[in-house]
Amino acid sequence: DGGITQSPKYLFRKEGQNVTLSCEQNLNHDAMYWYRQDPGQGLRLIYYSQIVNDFQKGDIAEGYSVSREKKESFPLTVTSAQKNPTAFYLCASSIEFRVPGNTIYFGEGSWLTVV
Amino acid sequence: SQQGEEDPQALSIQEGENATMNCSYKTSINNLQWYRQNSGRGLVHLILIRSNEREKHSGRLRVTLDTSKKSSSLLITASRAADTASYFCATDGFSGGYNKLIFGAGTRLAVHP
Numbered sequence: 001d002g003g004i005t006q007s008p009k010y011l012f013r014k015e016g017q018n019v020t021l022s023c024e025q026n027l028n029h030d031a032m033y034w035y036r037q038d039p040g041q042g043l044r045l046i047y048y049s050q051i052v053n054d055f056q057k058g059d060i061a062e063g064y065s066v067s068r069e070k071k072e073s074f075p076l077t078v079t080s081a082q083k084n085p086t087a088f089y090l091c092a093s094s095i096e097f098r099v100p101g102n103t104i105y106f107g108e109g110s111w112l113t114v115v
Numbered sequence: 116s117q118q119g120e121e122d123p124q125a126l127s128i129q130e131g132e133n134a135t136m137n138c139s140y141k142t143s144i145n146n147l148q149w150y151r152q153n154s155g156r157g158l159v160h161l162i163l164i165r166s167n168e169r170e171k172h173s174g175r176l177r178v179t180l181d182t183s184k185k186s187s188s189l190l191i192t193a194s195r196a197a198d199t200a201s202y203f204c205a206t207d208g209f210s211g212g213y214n215k216l217i218f219g220a221g222t223r224l225a226v227h228p
Contacts, residue, residue, distance in 0.1 A: 004157075035218075040124075040220065040221075041220050042203060042218040042219050042220040042221060043158075043203070043218040045215070045216075088155075090157055090158070092157075092158075101145065101146040101148075101163055101165065101207065102207075103148070103160045103163065104158075104160065104205075104216060105160070106157035106158045106159070107157050108156055108157045109155070109156065109157050111155075
């Protein structure tokens with residue numbers, strides 16, 4: 001089935017560690033996104049990528065890094081510079097980047113907790 | 116800053132009743148979309164309404180858009196327990212050269228059997 005797969009579902013990070021969240025899509029979408037969701041809050045955009053080997057900072061990129069070496073993969077690294085990383089992370093994709101009204105398809109999310 | 120703001124923050128109703136959620140936004144938009152999120156899951160697209168449309172239906176969902184008031188409403192008719200979820204509006208508009216979707220904080224709907 002086509003879709004977006006995020007892993008792991010639950011991840012625990014120790015202070016000072018970097019961790020990487022995986023996101024894979026088989027929808028053949030050009031655009032991919034990472035959002036952060038805090039309890040009772042909406043989604044905030046961390047990074048987005050409109051095409052392979054390209055990515056741009058979103059609204060809250062500090063303390064995060066991404067790569068887009070393959071069309072289907074857009075991993076997110078939460079670095080030790082992110083001081084408050086505990087949140088629910090959602091990966092998403094859409095067919096094209098610059099088209100208004102694109103439906104965004106979401107993965108099932110990953111919970112990251114600092115221990 | 117968030118573009119869309121949903122109201123109410125939480126809504127509790129009985130099965131069979133209608134549920135109405137509202138979304139207000141601040142700047143001009145191209146489209147407004149509604150998404151649903153079950154607890155601890157990803158978001159699922161429900162419906163999109165374009166800025167030149169006033170009303171749209173999809174099954175038990177009815178969405179209205181009033182661009183003069185910069186507001187939208189989502190009506191779920193004859194609600195079911197399975198409709199229990201958070202509902203988010205998302206507005207889009209070109210910003211910084213790309214089509215940016217901005218999500219509100221959502222309305223948490225609880226439908227009791």
